[in-house]
Amino acid sequence: MKFGIIGTNWITDRFIEAGKVTEGFELHSVYSRTMDRAKAFSERHNIPNYTDNFDTFLADDALEAIYIATPNIYHHQQAIQAMNHKKHVLSEKPITTSLKNFNLMVQAQENNGVHFMEAMKSIYSPAYLKLKTWIDEIGTVRRVNFHYNQYSSRFDKYKSGIIENAFKPELGNGALMDLGVYTISPLVDLFGYPKTVQATGKILSTGADCQGTVICNYHNMTALLSFSKIIDSHLPSEIIGEEGIITIDKISAPSHIVKMNRAGEVIDTFSCDGLPMQYEIAHFIKAINEGSNDFNIETSSKTMQLIDEIKVQMDLLF
Structure with missing residues (x-):
């Protein structure tokens, strides 16, 4: 193509x-x-x-x-x-x-x-696709912790008075759009749109958000999403069920996932070592060549719907 x-x-x-x-x-x-x-x-x-x-x-x-x-x-x-x-x-x-x-x-x-x-490279990763087959094996899911916190070198420049595109809301940028979207897309892909949403964040003088926290409530579970461009975090993301836990090394580009029982004993692991973006490209080309409609339009639609709600609650007017 x-x-x-x-x-x-x-x-x-x-x-x-x-x-x-x-x-x-x-x-x-x-x-x-x-x-x-x-x-x-x-x-x-x-x-x-x-x-x-x-x-x-x-x-x-x-x-x-x-x-x-x-x-x-x-x-x-x-x-x-x-x-x-x-x-x-x-x-x-x-x-x-x-x-x-x-x-x-x-x-x-x-x-x-x-x-x-x-x-959205994350939801086409083989590790993510394997994760989807594991969810039924950890019992009723009660909590999800997805986070993407990555200190931006552009924040150093911001603090010195140099405003780069990453912190310009007029370009549609900020922590929610640049990083938070990586926590939202897999959430709505796996569990659908939440019943209620509570969001808060920190807004810079430019009007761009530099970090945020979102609580999404579902019928049986609660999801905590966090994202930031002013701190780093190296903990894995988690899906926690009544019978076990799935950890994800990096929610933005899953390459290593672990399934454990409640005691923390490892039951299974899965890894992939390809370039993160190659899977989305392969999926796109294959779907078009085969005449498929498998383009995850519903996931993208729900992601944008949730982003709209979070922007309102965080007073992000872009």
């Missing part, structure tokens, strides 16, 4: 690295707002076509799919434009900044007979 790239940053470098070890992946073109950046990126990754004209980029009949890795606020606009040109879309997480924008993307998909998918 011939891919075009929108966004020439470090996450795109990782995407291309993963694509090169994924069957069916082919780099075709790259778009950037400046020709110099487009050319430099194409030369670095041996991409045959490059341009600074978005219309020219999308009008290429040979182009089959678009990967979007621009600031969050632009995702839905660029995805809709791409789908209107009959291109499939794989968009970085969060897929957009609101449920309203997400629904506009769904409408564009339906109007054009193409597919779009959120590049």
Whole structure:
């Protein structure tokens, strides 16, 4: 499948690295707002076509799919434009900044007979898929602890008076959108939308959130989600049932999971060692080639719905 790239940053470098070890992946073109950046990126990754004209980029009949890795606020606009040109879309997480924008993307998909998918690498990991088969074995789930706390080097710059994109809410950025989404997506994928939500967080002078905590109540269980760009945490995430526990090394990119009984004795383990993004790429290509509708649209929709609710409670107005 011939891919075009929108966004020439470090996450795109990782995407291309993963694509090169994924069957069916082919780099075709790259778009950037400046020709110099487009050319430099194409030369670095041996991409045959490059341009600074978005219309020219999308009008290429040979182009089959678009990967979007621009600031969050632009995702839905660029995805809709791409789908209107009959291109499939794989968009970085969060897929957009609101449920309203997400629904506009769904409408564009339906109007054009193409597919779009959120590049939520965690839920395509073999470790995550194995985890889903284990849940029934740990009894009734009573508590979930998912967290992603990672100190940002950009916070050091913020404290010195330099505001970078990571802390600019006008771009749809902040701890919730950049990190918290990784705790929300697997939660709603595994357990659905919660009955009640309580959220709180810390807001910087720019209006961007730098950390947050969310309590999600379900009929039989409670989930605690935490995310931060101003601290680090190295504890695993957990799913705790009446009969056992599943630990997850990193909720944003599961690669090692452990199943234990209540006493903490290990029953089983599972690991995968591929590049985290290769699994989402493989799933996307396979689903399109096979004519499947397996793009986890419902999970992305519930994720955006929950993000909207958390933003209201945290007074995040973007």
